Amino acid sequence: MPDLVVDGLVKKFGSLVALKQLTFRVREGEIFGFVGANGAGKTTAMRIMLGVLAADRGTVTFAGAPLDFASRRQVGYMPEERGLYPKMRVGDQLTYLAQLHGLSPAAAKAAMEHWTDRLGVAERRGDEVHKLSLGNQQRVQLAAALIHNPSVLVLDEPFSGLDPIAVKVMSEVLIEQAARGVPVIFSSHQLDLVERLCDRVGIIRDGELIACGTISQLRQTPEQTIDITVSGAAPTWSAQLPPAVRVVESDGEHTRVVIAAGDGQARRALVHLAIQAGELQEIRNYYPPLTELYADVMAGGRDNVLEETT
Numbered sequence: 001m002p003d004l005v006v007d008g009l010v011k012k013f014g015s016l017v018a019l020k021q022l023t024f025r026v027r028e029g030e031i032f033g034f035v036g037a038n039g040a041g042k043t044t045a046m047r048i049m050l051g052v053l054a055a056d057r058g059t060v061t062f063a064g065a066p067l068d069f070a071s072r073r074q075v076g077y078m079p080e081e082r083g084l085y086p087k088m089r090v091g092d093q094l095t096y097l098a099q100l101h102g103l104s105p106a107a108a109k110a111a112m113e114h115w116t117d118r119l120g121v122a123e124r125r126g127d128e129v130h131k132l133s134l135g136n137q138q139r140v141q142l143a144a145a146l147i148h149n150p151s152v153l154v155l156d157e158p159f160s161g162l163d164p165i166a167v168k169v170m171s172e173v174l175i176e177q178a179a180r181g182v183p184v185i186f187s188s189h190q191l192d193l194v195e196r197l198c199d200r201v202g203i204i205r206d207g208e209l210i211a212c213g214t215i216s217q218l219r220q221t222p223e224q225t226i227d228i229t230v231s232g233a234a235p236t237w238s239a240q241l242p243p244a245v246r247v248v249e250s251d252g253e254h255t256r257v258v259i260a261a262g263d264g265q266a267r268r269a270l271v272h273l274a275i276q277a278g279e280l281q282e283i284r285n286y287y288p289p290l291t292e293l294y295a296d297v298m299a300g301g302r303d304n305v306l307e308e309t310t
Contacts, residue, residue: 001227003027004049004183009058011044011207018044020208022058023178024151026183031174033198034187035294041207042187043080046156062152073101076150078141080157080187084129090116090140093123094147101148108147114145116238126183134161142170143209144176153177155186159193171197203297205282211297216295224261225286228270229254233278239275245270 009022019041026032034042047053049060050070060067062074085093091112098108104306117120119139124132129140136163144155159167174197178184188194194201195215203211211218225248230237235252244266248256261267274280288296 002183004067004185005059005061006045006049007059007061008089009045009048010056011041011048011053012056018207019048019055019058020206022207022209023203024202024209024212025220026185027199029178029181030183030184030199030305031178031197032183032185033194033201034185034204035189035191035201036187036204037298040204040205043156044207045204046077046154046185046187048155050075055303068161072150074151076145076148076153076155078145078153078155078158080160082137082141084137084144085143087128089126090132091129093129093142094143097134097144098147103148111147111149112143115146116140118169118173119143120166132257135163135166138162139166140171141248142173142191146173151182153182153184153186157188158186159188159190167193191290191294203294205298213292218290218297219287221260223258224263225256225258225288226267226270226283226285227254227256227286228272228274229281230278231281237273237277240273243267249278 004026006025009019010017011019013092014092022041022045024032029231034045042206044053049067051067051069062071065071069074085256087248088096093104093208094112094115095108098143099155113122116125119135119142121143126133129137132140138158142158145155146277162170171193174184176184200212201218202209231253233252236249237252238250238255238257241247241257244259244263246258248258250256258271259270261270271280271283274283
């Protein structure tokens with residue numbers, strides 16, 4: 001399946017600029033994490049993708065063509081706010097939505113049965129949506145996004161309110177969809193999930209994409225962080241390190257330092273002094289998790305990583 005491309009989106013609400021030349025690509029078979037603070041512009045961008053809002057400038061294309069009213073039938077959308085009819089039964093609602101997307105009554109019923117089974121809500125097909133727990137409503141909402149076998153998935157906070165078992169099921173479903181070539185984009189504040197699931201991550205701040213890439217790309221800096229464990233060392237041993245080795249934290253036995261990337265001399269000095277100080281137990285590069293990368297990028301503590309869209 002082709003790529004989903006967001007190119008130069010601008011959206012204003014009066015004097016508020018919600019999106020500022022927002023540009024990124026979600027590739028075929030890729031899970032793309034879209035993260036940022038509340039009010040950063042994530043939901044606005046997703047609503048433009050779905051045609052719920054119109055952009056002031058910019059385009060959204062799929063397979064090289066504008067994502068218009070007809071082609072949006074290929075999109076599976078999961079809004080942050082529940083978009084279901086609260087007093088309609090689960091099975092009837094999903095069957096109805098599938099038929100709206102063009103499935104025959106028999107195919108719609110089969111799709112409803114498949115997805116309620118797959119997402120663990122088969123026993124709730126006869127229940128009205130408002131009687132379900134928030135977690136089960138979320139499962140039904142995902143079923144509604146998948147019911148027509150979409151070519152693109154756009155999911156706004158899909159993991160919100162889910163228990164660990166439901167998170168596991170939903171994660172598996174997103175991986176399965178990507179494996180069949182579907183571009184998947186989802187927003188989330190659960191950065192550990194984003195790091196675990198996503199091929200690439202886009203970080204948005206005040207309507208502008210300020211970083212985009214793989215976790216490895218987001219970690220690229222001119223410096224390397226190193227963790228070193230020395231047993232039996234005096235608490236002050238790290239004070240003897242040369243200026244090229246900057247100590248971030250140390251309790252004597254465990255020390256974290258920063259050196260210039262590729263500075264072999266500084267690394268050798270670190271090892272030499274550690275051996276003199278005590279028994280060197282471990283030395284390894286430290287790779288910050290997405291939670292740290294996100295905080296650094298949002299605070300302007302590292303150069304932005306922005307891939308080219310084309």
